[in-house]
Amino acid sequence: QGELVESGGGVVQPGRSVRLACVASGFTFRDYAMNWVRQAPGKGLEWVAVISSDGGNEYSIDSVRGRFTISRDNSKNTLFLQMNSLRPEDTAIYYCAREGRGASAANYLDYWGRGTLVTVSS
Amino acid sequence: EIVLTQSPATLSLSPGERATLSCRASQSVGSTLAWYQQKRGQAPRLVIYDTLTRAPGIPARFSGSGSGTHFTLTINNLEPEDFAVYYCQQRSNWPLTFGGGTKVEVK
Numbered sequence: 001q002g003e004l005v006e007s008g009g010g011v012v013q014p015g016r017s018v019r020l021a022c023v024a025s026g027f028t029f030r031d032y033a034m035n036w037v038r039q040a041p042g043k044g045l046e047w048v049a050v051i052s053s054d055g056g057n058e059y060s061i062d063s064v065r066g067r068f069t070i071s072r073d074n075s076k077n078t079l080f081l082q083m084n085s086l087r088p089e090d091t092a093i094y095y096c097a098r099e100g101r102g103a104s105a106a107n108y109l110d111y112w113g114r115g116t117l118v119t120v121s122s
Numbered sequence: 123e124i125v126l127t128q129s130p131a132t133l134s135l136s137p138g139e140r141a142t143l144s145c146r147a148s149q150s151v152g153s154t155l156a157w158y159q160q161k162r163g164q165a166p167r168l169v170i171y172d173t174l175t176r177a178p179g180i181p182a183r184f185s186g187s188g189s190g191t192h193f194t195l196t197i198n199n200l201e202p203e204d205f206a207v208y209y210c211q212q213r214s215n216w217p218l219t220f221g222g223g224t225k226v227e228v229k
Contacts, residue, residue, distance in 0.1 A: 107213035
């Protein structure tokens, strides 16, 4: 099975930074690409960023590119999201999610954490 | 980016009935579409991927169909635990995108 546990959320002022972490257990973390997906209060899902299993490739949506950085430490089974220059519209629950393996399952998110809430407000 | 439009926004049904949810893409995504279920206060759960493949542990009453730009999630004989919000997601083009969701509620 496996488990993903996010942390690092909270209330942060506009323009400030926060670093989210997601600790994985129960599966071989280094074998899987990982993603961040966010959900603004009462709204739908928005994919944010992905990082390859070895950390060598990453991609993110335009609205966060240059402000958010996805990274991972496979030795610690941990995924990160460094969020800089935060804006009120970044307020959301941030979920880490594992991608499926293999051609048919890649880029689908087969395992999700419970999320951590980031509120950007003065 | 590919825009996914889900309809209806809300589906009011009774347990035992059939739910039919629609997802339309702004351009063809082939068969590269998934469905997720999200219950209140919980993380999403993968239900269907590649249009018609059920994720592990998903009961057979869930089925997916479609191709190109029009996709359907069907839930036969609705069980109480099926009432939730359902999202479609495409992986044909970056960025990955989700539809706006369909809420299946108890009538």
